[in-house]
Amino acid sequence: QKEVEQNSGPLSVPEGAIASLNCTYSDRVSQSFFWYRQYSGKSPELIMSIYSNGDKEDGRFTAQLNKASQYVSLLIRDSQPSDSATYLCAVNRSGGSYIPTFGRGTSLIVHP
Amino acid sequence: NAGVTQTPKFRILKIGQSMTLQCTQDMNHNYMYWYRQDPGMGLKLIYYSVGAGITDKGEVPNGYNVSRSTTEDFPLRLELAAPSQTSVYFCASNLFNEKLFFGSGTQLSVL
Numbered sequence: 001q002k003e004v005e006q007n008s009g010p011l012s013v014p015e016g017a018i019a020s021l022n023c024t025y026s027d028r029v030s031q032s033f034f035w036y037r038q039y040s041g042k043s044p045e046l047i048m049s050i051y052s053n054g055d056k057e058d059g060r061f062t063a064q065l066n067k068a069s070q071y072v073s074l075l076i077r078d079s080q081p082s083d084s085a086t087y088l089c090a091v092n093r094s095g096g097s098y099i100p101t102f103g104r105g106t107s108l109i110v111h112p
Numbered sequence: 113n114a115g116v117t118q119t120p121k122f123r124i125l126k127i128g129q130s131m132t133l134q135c136t137q138d139m140n141h142n143y144m145y146w147y148r149q150d151p152g153m154g155l156k157l158i159y160y161s162v163g164a165g166i167t168d169k170g171e172v173p174n175g176y177n178v179s180r181s182t183t184e185d186f187p188l189r190l191e192l193a194a195p196s197q198t199s200v201y202f203c204a205s206n207l208f209n210e211k212l213f214f215g216s217g218t219q220l221s222v223l
Contacts, residue, residue, distance in 0.1 A: 008152065032209050043202060043214035044155070088154055090212070097162055098209045099170075100145070104154040 003027060004091050006103035013110055019076040021106050023089030026070070032092035033065055033072045037085045038105065044088055048074060079110045114138050118203045118215025125193040125222045133188040133218050135203030141213070143206050144186040145170075146178065148199040155202065161186055193222045 005024045013019045021035075032051050036044035048063040050056045050072065056063045062075040072091075076083055086105040092098040116137045125131055137144065142163045147155035157170030161180040175197055177189040186205075190197060203215040 004154075006154075034211060036212075043217055044212070045214075046211040049211055092209055097143075097160075097168075099157065099160055100206075100212060101157070102147075102154040104152070 003093070003101045004089055004103040006087075006089050006106050008104055008106060010107040010109050013079050013108070015079060015081060015110055015112050017079050017110075019079045019083065019108055019110070021074040021076075021087050021089075021108065022071060023073065023091075023103055024071045025089075025091045027091070027093055028067075028070060030067075030091045030093060032098065033063070034090040034092075034100070035061075035063060035072075035074045036088040036090060038088055039085045047087070076108075079108075081110050081112055084108055084110050116203055116205055116213050116215040118201075118218060120218060121216065122219050123221070125190075125220065127193060127195065127222060129193050130189070130191050131193070133190070133201055133203070133220075135186045135188070135215055136184050137186075137205040137213070138184065139205065139213065140183060141205035141207055142183070143208065144180065145204045145212070146176070146186070146188045147202045147204065148172065149202065150199050158188065158201075190220075195222050198222045 035047045038044040050063040050065045060077045064073045088105045089103040090100045145160045146158040159178040161167045201218045204212040
């Protein structure tokens with residue numbers, strides 16, 4: 001089992017819809033979770049970080065964490081064509097150093 | 113504030129050649145990383161460092177070497193380049209358990 005798993009997609013949603021991106025992880029004691037957005041040919045940039053169970057909202061973005069079920073999700077409300085990108089889930093492994101491990105990313109396409 | 117500076121942006125190597133990818137950060141981050149990204153894949157960790165003088169292997173270290181003589185610099189050395197090392201390389205840094213700051217990436221082709 002991969003440490004961090006994401007559906008590679010592509011996930012296609014119409015403009016204005018809610019996009020739901022999911023990520024599961026295998027290390028039960030992972031502490032920190034991050035969503036990065038990566039446009040084609042560019043570096044990843046942070047969208048959201050979440051450390052505690054529950055929801056965290058920032059503008060059109062909501063991160064949801066469920067440590068018992070070992071999943072973290074990202075909801076994008078009112079999706080825009082400019083949201084079209086690859087979304088990478090990263091989990092900081094426990095064990096002292098908290099080194100980030102990435103999933104393979106989910107490609108999101110928002111069509112007008 | 114430059115953040116993470118990574119050079120070169122593009123490079124073509126012949127099989128068996130060697131090169132060093134440079135990475136410098138000016139944020140006084142203790143943690144630095146080298147990742148590679150193959151098409152359609154996420155980031156795979158090559159090496160990381162938790163401070164000057166301390167380095168450790170990641171998921172895919174074979175064919176690479178690193179050093180960390182200062183807090184700011186974390187160069188990645190490729191010895192005897194192979195086609196399997198064709199990839200996009202990202203350097204990143206952070207404070208303990210915080211978000212990553214990425215360099216602009218290096219697109220490397222080994223022919």
